[in-house]
Amino acid sequence: MQSLPDYYACLNVPRSASTDEIRQAFRKMARRFHPDANADPHAAEEFKLIAAAHETLTDSAHRAEYDARLSVFDVPFSIEPVYSRNSLRAMPEPQVVYCLLNIKTIAQTRRIAPALNLCLVIDRSTSMQGARLDHTKSAARQIIEGLDENDFFSIVAFSDRAEVIFPSQSCDNKPLIISKVNAIQANGGTEILEGLMAGLLQLQENINPKSINHLTLLTDGRTYGDEENCLLLGTLAELDGIVISGLGIGDEWNDVFLDQLTATTGGESLYVHTIEKVEDLMVKQVRGIGGTIAQRLRLQVTCDADIKLRSAFRIYPEAYPIPVDDQPLRIGSIPRTGISSILLEFVVKTGSDPRQNIARTSITGDILNIGRIDEKVTADLTLPIGNSAKAEPPPLAILQAMDKLTLYRLQEKAWAAAAEGKVREATQHLEMLASRLLTTGEHDLAQMTVEAASRLGSTNQIPSDAKKRIKYGTRAIISKI
Amino acid sequence: MIICPNCKHEEYDGTLFCSECGVRLWQDKQGDDTANIGHDAPNQTDRISTANIEHEYPAPPSGQIFIRIHGVGTSMVLTGKAEYILGRKDPRTSSIPDVDFGSFGGQQMGVSRQHARLKYGPDGVSIVDLSSTNGTLVNGKIIAPNEPRHIRNGDDIRLGKLAFSVYFAEKK
Numbered sequence: 194m195q196s197l198p199d200y201y202a203c204l205n206v207p208r209s210a211s212t213d214e215i216r217q218a219f220r221k222m223a224r225r226f227h228p229d230a231n232a233d234p235h236a237a238e239e240f241k242l243i244a245a246a247h248e249t250l251t252d253s254a255h256r257a258e259y260d261a262r263l264s265v266f267d268v269p270f271s272i273e274p275v276y277s278r279n280s281l282r283a284m285p286e287p288q289v290v291y292c293l294l295n296i297k298t299i300a301q302t303r304r305i306a307p308a309l310n311l312c313l314v315i316d317r318s319t320s321m322q323g324a325r326l327d328h329t330k331s332a333a334r335q336i337i338e339g340l341d342e343n344d345f346f347s348i349v350a351f352s353d354r355a356e357v358i359f360p361s362q363s364c365d366n367k368p369l370i371i372s373k374v375n376a377i378q379a380n381g382g383t384e385i386l387e388g389l390m391a392g393l394l395q396l397q398e399n400i401n402p403k404s405i406n407h408l409t410l411l412t413d414g415r416t417y418g419d420e421e422n423c424l425l426l427g428t429l430a431e432l433d434g435i436v437i438s439g440l441g442i443g444d445e446w447n448d449v450f451l452d453q454l455t456a457t458t459g460g461e462s463l464y465v466h467t468i469e470k471v472e473d474l475m476v477k478q479v480r481g482i483g484g485t486i487a488q489r490l491r492l493q494v495t496c497d498a499d500i501k502l503r504s505a506f507r508i509y510p511e512a513y514p515i516p517v518d519d520q521p522l523r524i525g526s527i528p529r530t531g532i533s534s535i536l537l538e539f540v541v542k543t544g545s546d547p548r549q550n551i552a553r554t555s556i557t558g559d560i561l562n563i564g565r566i567d568e569k570v571t572a573d574l575t576l577p578i579g580n581s582a583k584a585e586p587p588p589l590a591i592l593q594a595m596d597k598l599t600l601y602r603l604q605e606k607a608w609a610a611a612a613e614g615k616v617r618e619a620t621q622h623l624e625m626l627a628s629r630l631l632t633t634g635e636h637d638l639a640q641m642t643v644e645a646a647s648r649l650g651s652t653n654q655i656p657s658d659a660k661k662r663i664k665y666g667t668r669a670i671i672s673k674i
Numbered sequence: 675m676i677i678c679p680n681c682k683h684e685e686y687d688g689t690l691f692c693s694e695c696g697v698r699l700w701q702d703k704q705g706d707d708t709a710n711i712g713h714d715a716p717n718q719t720d721r722i723s724t725a726n727i728e729h730e731y732p733a734p735p736s737g738q739i740f741i742r743i744h745g746v747g748t749s750m751v752l753t754g755k756a757e758y759i760l761g762r763k764d765p766r767t768s769s770i771p772d773v774d775f776g777s778f779g780g781q782q783m784g785v786s787r788q789h790a791r792l793k794y795g796p797d798g799v800s801i802v803d804l805s806s807t808n809g810t811l812v813n814g815k816i817i818a819p820n821e822p823r824h825i826r827n828g829d830d831i832r833l834g835k836l837a838f839s840v841y842f843a844e845k846k
């Protein structure tokens with residue numbers, strides 16, 4: 194199949210660009226590639242392409258025709274929905290339908306390995322002293338060793354204030370960076386805002402929409418009073434195309450806050466329950482980031498009348514809940530494998546049409562391996578209204594996802610009840626979770642859950658270490674599917 | 675609405691797993707054969723199989739009765755006697771039944787102090803309602819007071835609103 198030149202990529206504009214934006218982009222590109230200004234042998238060819246792009250895209254009739262052809266030839270990624278049921282029932286009561294959105298990138302021959310612009314922000318508060326800091330430094334060294342010379346790297350250490358250990362630059366002198374890392378000493382309190390701000394400023398030095406711009410925050414403490422400002426910084430980072438991921442060590446750190454912060458950017462948070470695992474987790478995480486095919490995916494779910502999006506959960510690659518009250522939903526990245534899955538839960542009231550429209554979903558994101566930003570793809574979710582007696586069993590993929598997700602939700606319920614002082618309700622939920630975990634074959638986690646239930650029952654205190662292990666443990670089960 | 679067979683929590687039609695207790699609410703083909711409340715219960719719970727609960731709780735050793743209270747995930751083992759009084763402890767009198775549902779909300783759920791009697795004999799297990807205020811239901815059907823009713827492994831019993839399942843080896 195002959196592929197169509199991608200005029201939008203040529204002009205480096207999103208497909209939604211206005212005529213004015215296209216004209217402006219053309220002038221910019223023309224200055225770079227006009228044969229009078231550029232002696233490179235490919236410049237003339239490139240210029241021709243740019244001129245053709247300009248000519249086509251500024252004429253609305255030609256542009257529409259081109260867009261139609263482009264959509265057939267060259268869709269950078271697709272949304273494939275799988276529903277929990279093959280039809281809805283005609284009834285006045287609300288009903289539930291789950292929809293698993295599989296987002297796939299379409300294989301491209303032209304592959305660009307995107308550059309990495311990475312900043313490590315490390316907690317160096319007094320509590321990090323000893324094994325925690327030693328293992329963290331060792332993790333940082335391994336990450337540095339694995340970087341490409343063209344990658345940009347920076348590292349910030351923070352306590353009550355932040356210090357730039359190594360400013361953002363390409364890593365052609367790794368021994369120098371490593372010696373700086375080795376000199377980090379533990380001292381002071383934990384003010385995440387300070388570290389976050391310094392780290393984001395470093396990333397800004399070499400920010401590029403076609404690179405992977407990533408901040409990894411590692412902390413073992415709780416930040417007080419600056420959470421709101423941290424979340425605000427997260428929102429600003431997201432606008433700049435920066436993803437924040439987090440690692441929490443021990444049981445002091447605030448998991449709810451770290452989840453919120455990373456969720457604003459579509460990043461993930463992880464729990465380091467034994468310090469010896471920190472190297473593994475961090476190195477694996479950075480390696481995963483490096484393999485990103487698409488990033489900054491934002492999902493807009495526009496529900497039809499009488500339909501509500503009740504919850505959203507990322508199932509793959511890393512599982513985490515996605516807050517639904519703030520659209521578009523930040524759904525993270527597509528890893529090396531080229532696929533990402535999001536589970537949406539809708540509450541539907543059927544109308545009078547034989548076919549019920551549920552929602553329009555649009556995903557916007559940067560497809561890094563072909564160097565395109567702000568690509569958009571749209572899919573409508575819709576189901577027929579049919580005879581429930583002939584209902585098919587739900588597809589296995591949905592059952593598995595919901596089965597595992599139910600485990601995660603049980604522990605959420607338990608901790609929520611415990612936080613309200615409803616100890617008995619909380620221990621009951623934990624006991625149910627434990628028996629479900631046993632039947633799933635998760636014996637260790639089941640055992641831990643039983644112990645947590647009895648500790649909660651006897652002390653009326655939430656065991657915070659067990660809470661985090663159960664929370665992140667049940668989350669990890671979801672992405673195992 | 676569908677009602678969770680395990681904890682009686684109400685969920686919207688189409689829900690796959692109970693949000694309260696995590697039990698699955700969808701029915702598959704194997705589930706149809708082992709469902710044991712379907713034919714008796716005329717209410718909406720008959721759409722749901724309790725098969726998975728049975729799989730999780732195979733019959734205990736002969737002579738023992740397992741009671742699994744719905745919605746709380748708590749199981750009790752009754753052993754060593756031929757008869758057990760089910761009810762709730764009354765703090766004003768010294769009467770204590772063999773199985774005390776008081777700490778599981780028995781009073782609010784309408785369990786009488788002496789509500790019913792479970793009997794494990796050579797030919798199996800039976801239950802008798804002891805003229806309780808709110809009655810005893812077996813698999814969703816109310817039983818006549820003071821008349822022993824034979825029950826089977828996995829049957830669903832309700833004392834007032836308090837529901838539990840009973841598991842035992844059919845032959846003692």
Ligand SMILES: [Zn+2]
Binds near residue numbers: 678683694
């Ligand atoms: Zn339930």
